[in-house]
Amino acid sequence: MKIFNLLLGVVLATVVTSCTLEKTDYEAELSEVATDEYVFEQAFLLTSNGYQISVEVLNGTFYKGYNEIHLFITDENNETVQNATVTFLPIRLDANEDAYSCPHAYEVGYQADNQYYLGYAVFxxxxxxxxxxxxxxxxxxxxxxxxxxxxxxxxxxxxxxLNMTSFTGNNGVQYYIALIAPVSPGVSENELIAGIYQYNEPQVPIGNFPDPTQFSFSEVQGATLLLDPRMPEPSMGNHSSPNNEDLTQGSDGLYYGVVNYTMTGNWTLNFIFQNEGGAVIKGTEVPTDFTPGITGEKSELHIDILF
Structure with missing residues (x-):
């Protein structure tokens, strides 16, 4: 009996140690990619007609998903130019020279408090x-x-x-949903911020390349994004959490809600996307059954996250 107890103690100690090591490595891995520090750095510098244009993004790198973009314009005397009119168009060319764009702020407005022109792109x-x-x-x-x-x-x-998804709604329109915050969520109720955009079909013939009328996007107005977060891993039973809030549009055009993460791990943000009139454009309800040992079902419209 003493030998059995000793062996059991060794096994338990090994399991606890293993779990602790896995958790430590897991947290270290996350800390490499998730940070609360927003450091905008220069991505590139352009010079033309006696002016310099410095383009800055988070960490100096453009990422798939939402990118806030700062443009600093200075003259030959290194004075900030405050009254410029700036337009911005990102274009992707493939091997066949087919061109398309992504959601972006075509007209870039000046922010007097920060002395830069503010734009964005959702690659x-x-x-x-x-x-x-x-x-x-x-x-x-x-x-x-x-x-x-x-x-x-x-x-x-x-x-x-900061994941994203794109999809075609049942109305034939191409949509994009990009997560903006939280960058580094906690085991708590977190403010969830997302941008929702749509592609606008051209209404005029093609002009000279690059013709912005052929690459027009806009923020979706007045929609609602119903939220149902789940942990889909078989060991988690696809359980949800309380006190979540659906995403609705704020005065800045972005969408705000609340997601309650009750533990770290893999989560799926299941969505049902409704237009301003309440009609469902995309998304399906997820069964509320607790299903341990089975990978949880997901809405046809969802974004997977990890923290």
Whole structure:
């Protein structure tokens, strides 16, 4: 009996140690990709007509998903140019020279408090050997207009809390949902922020390339994103959590809700996307059954995250 108890103690100690090590490694892995620090760094610098345009993004890297973009424009005296008119168009060209874009702010507005022009791009594809992304900027200062072009590399997003999805609604419209926050969630109720965008079919014939009328996107107005977070792993039984709040649009055009993560691990954000009139455009209800040992069902519209 003493030998049995001793062996049992060794086994339990080994299991506990193993779990502890796995958890420690897991947290270390997450800390490499999830950070609360927003450090905008220069991605590239352009010079034209006596002006410099510094383009900054988070960590100096463009990622698949939502990217906030800051443009600093200075003149020959290194003075900030505050009254420029700036348009921004990201274009992706594939091996067949077919061109398409992604959700973006075409007109980039000046932010006086921060002294930069603020824009965004929601890249839906990473760069590869068969397709490249190009930025087209048009700048007008004191009735002088000049156009700049610069290639950029779009990397995979290592932080799944900033994941995205794109889909065609049952109305035939192409939509995009990109997670913006939380960057590093906690085991608690977290404010969930997302951008929801749609592609606008061209209404006029094609003009000179790159013609912005052929690559038009806009924020979806007045929609509701019903939220049902689940842990789909077989060991978790596809359980949900209390006190979640559906996402509705804020005054800045983004969508805000609350997601309650009750533990770390793999979560699926199941959505039902409703238009302004309450009609379902995409998404299905997830059964509420607790299903241990079985991979949980997901809505046809969902985003997987990990923290």
């Amino acid at each position: 839906d594809e990473v760069s590869n050997t068969n397709a490249t992304w190009e930025f087209y900027l048009t700048v007008t200062i004191a009735n002088e207009t000049f156009t700049l072009q610069h290639g950029v590399t779009v990397a995979s997003q290592p932080n799944l809390n």
